[in-house]
Amino acid sequence: MKQRQSDIIRLELPATYTYLPLLSACIAEMIEQIDSVNDRNVVAYNIQLSAHEVCANIVDHAYEHQDGKFFEVTLTLSFEARSLVIEMHDTGDAFNLASVPKPDLDEVHEHGYGLFLVHSLMDEVVYQSQPDGNHWRLVKYL
Amino acid sequence: MDLTIRSEGNVTILEISGRFDNRTAPAVAEELEKVTRTEPARLVVNMTNVSFVDSTALATLVQGLKRCRQRRGELYLCGLQNQVYMIFELTRLDKAFTIFPDEANALQAFEN
Known part of the structure; x- marks a missing residue:
C-alpha cells in the first residue's frame, strides 16, 4: 500500500470568532495522525493557540469584524517531514508586523501577548502582504 | 464555556469550564466586574x-487581578491544566498571579 504523503484540510471561515474552535478540532485530529509525538496534548494546544491567535488577528485587524468577509485556512500535515503547516489568506487590511513590539515580560500587560505567543510556540512564522492579500504561514515540526 | 459563581465565606469562586477565549472572555469579564464591586474583593478563579x-483570556484575568487589588483584595488562580500553565510560564504571568493546585489550597490561603 502506498504511504500517505500528506493530509490537507481547507477551510473558509467568516471573519468572526464564532467558528475558530473548528480550527482547533482539525489540528487535534491531524496531530493524532502522527505517531510518537512527545507531549502530544501540549504540542496540539500550542499549535491550536498559535493558529487561533493569527485568525483572531485577521478578524480584529484585517477585517475589523466586518460582516460578509471570509478568510481561508489551509492545514497541511506532511508525514515524511513530520510537520504541520498552517496557511491563512485574507484580503483585508495589511498588517504591520514590525509595529508590534515584543512585550516586556518583566511587566504585567493586559495586551500584546498574542503574536508573542505565536512566535514563541511555532517553529516558523511568516507574514507577507501581497497584491492578492495577506498571507500567514505557520510551521510546526512534530 | 460554562461559568458558575459560588461563595465560600467572604471569598467568591468563579469556576470556568471549556474554552476561555476571545469569544467567551466578555462573559467572564462581566462577572469579574460584578464580583469586584465590593471591598475587599477576594476571588478564586477555578480553571x-x-x-x-x-x-x-489572559488580558481578562490581568484586568480582574488589577481590579481586585484596587479594592484591597486578591485574585487567586487554581487548577490550571499543564498546557495552560505553560502559557502562564511563557508570558511570566505565573509570577504576577498566585496560582494554587486546587480550590481548597486557594481558599486556605485567604484564611492565612
Missing part, C-alpha cells in the same frame, strides 16, 4: 476544567 486559554 480546573479550562482546556484552552488565549491572549484575550
Whole structure:
C-alpha cells in the first residue's frame, strides 16, 4: 500500500470568532495522525493557540469584524517531514508586523501577548502582504 | 464555556469550564466586574476544567487581578491544566498571579 504523503484540510471561515474552535478540532485530529509525538496534548494546544491567535488577528485587524468577509485556512500535515503547516489568506487590511513590539515580560500587560505567543510556540512564522492579500504561514515540526 | 459563581465565606469562586477565549472572555469579564464591586474583593478563579486559554483570556484575568487589588483584595488562580500553565510560564504571568493546585489550597490561603 502506498504511504500517505500528506493530509490537507481547507477551510473558509467568516471573519468572526464564532467558528475558530473548528480550527482547533482539525489540528487535534491531524496531530493524532502522527505517531510518537512527545507531549502530544501540549504540542496540539500550542499549535491550536498559535493558529487561533493569527485568525483572531485577521478578524480584529484585517477585517475589523466586518460582516460578509471570509478568510481561508489551509492545514497541511506532511508525514515524511513530520510537520504541520498552517496557511491563512485574507484580503483585508495589511498588517504591520514590525509595529508590534515584543512585550516586556518583566511587566504585567493586559495586551500584546498574542503574536508573542505565536512566535514563541511555532517553529516558523511568516507574514507577507501581497497584491492578492495577506498571507500567514505557520510551521510546526512534530 | 460554562461559568458558575459560588461563595465560600467572604471569598467568591468563579469556576470556568471549556474554552476561555476571545469569544467567551466578555462573559467572564462581566462577572469579574460584578464580583469586584465590593471591598475587599477576594476571588478564586477555578480553571480546573479550562482546556484552552488565549491572549484575550489572559488580558481578562490581568484586568480582574488589577481590579481586585484596587479594592484591597486578591485574585487567586487554581487548577490550571499543564498546557495552560505553560502559557502562564511563557508570558511570566505565573509570577504576577498566585496560582494554587486546587480550590481548597486557594481558599486556605485567604484564611492565612
